Amino acid sequence: MEIQRVAVIIEDDKDIRDLLNAVLQQSGFKVFTAPNGTDGVEAVRTHNPTVVTLDLGLPDIDGFEVIRQLRLFSDAYIVMLTARAEELDTLMGLEAGADDYITKPFRPRELRARISAMLRRPRASEEKPATTSDAAVPDTAAETAAPALAAAAGTAPAASAVPESGQFRHNGLSLDFGTRTTEVDGAPVELTRTEFELLHAVLESGRRVRTKTDLVRRLRGDEYDAGGFISEADERTVEVHVGNVRRKLGDDSRSPRWLETVRGVGYRLAPTR
Numbered sequence: 446m447e448i449q450r451v452a453v454i455i456e457d458d459k460d461i462r463d464l465l466n467a468v469l470q471q472s473g474f475k476v477f478t479a480p481n482g483t484d485g486v487e488a489v490r491t492h493n494p495t496v497v498t499l500d501l502g503l504p505d506i507d508g509f510e511v512i513r514q515l516r517l518f519s520d521a522y523i524v525m526l527t528a529r530a531e532e533l534d535t536l537m538g539l540e541a542g543a544d545d546y547i548t549k550p551f552r553p554r555e556l557r558a559r560i561s562a563m564l565r566r567p568r569a570s571e572e573k574p575a576t577t578s579d580a581a582v583p584d585t586a587a588e589t590a591a592p593a594l595a596a597a598a599g600t601a602p603a604a605s606a607v608p609e610s611g612q613f614r615h616n617g618l619s620l621d622f623g624t625r626t627t628e629v630d631g632a633p634v635e636l637t638r639t640e641f642e643l644l645h646a647v648l649e650s651g652r653r654v655r656t657k658t659d660l661v662r663r664l665r666g667d668e669y670d671a672g673g674f675i676s677e678a679d680e681r682t683v684e685v686h687v688g689n690v691r692r693k694l695g696d697d698s699r700s701p702r703w704l705e706t707v708r709g710v711g712y713r714l715a716p717t718r
């Protein structure tokens with residue numbers, strides 16, 4: 446049985462709102478729209494969407510405030526729509542808790558690719574999809590690169606290739622891929638899906654460096670990998686998300702317990718203490 450996913454569009458420009466509505470409906474969403482921030486927050490509260498598209502320039506409250514309010518109760522995937530010249534705004538939006546951004550004018554194909562990549566990341570609150578795999582998953586970060594490679598090469602959806610009961614433990618951090626939960630020294634830490642995905646990617650790679658480009662591709666999915674150009678702005682998106690993860694975990698970039706920066710390249714797991 447398939448439960449129809451819900452999307453909320455927060456956008457004051459009617460033409461863009463109609464275009465987003467069409468794209469999301471074609472992608473199988475039940476769509477609700479709001480022309481301003483106040484109504485948008487209420488629509489998200491009422492309809493509990495999987496996806497929110499958010500215009501940063503709204504007539505009432507600013508987009509950053511909308512993101513902050515949404516993050517108090519929603520783990521929806523938040524995509525900001527920004528003008529090309531607003532890179533600083535984009536970074537502030539990511540710091541406030543948005544997942545990704547698309548610059549206007551956007552191509553519908555690009556939005557569909559982002560959303561389909563996101564849909565491969567189930568929320569903890571959703572039932573896990575049925576899987577035919579009953580292979581035992583080792584409680585270690587080793588050997589987990591294989592599913593990612595298989596997903597990159599194969600035709601199957603990536604979600605089915607990823608171990609669902611994978612658990613990772615490192616220096617007091619525990620991440621459970623099956624329940625989508627994270628704990629530090631036994632205390633739960635609330636991560637957005639994007640933050641969880643990034644942390645998971647670094648944990649499963651261990652001391653092998655994950656480049657920022659690699660992490661952008663990981664977040665955006667295989668379709669995007671096919672020909673997508675990764676810009677410096679995209680890489681900064683990863684930097685902001687990593688900063689958010691560090692803040693939530695209480696990690697210190699100068700003396701990292703988990704996320705070690707490899708200057709000019711990317712990130713890897715800090716050594717075992």
Ligand code: CA
Nearest residue numbers: 457500502503
């Ligand atoms: Ca606007």
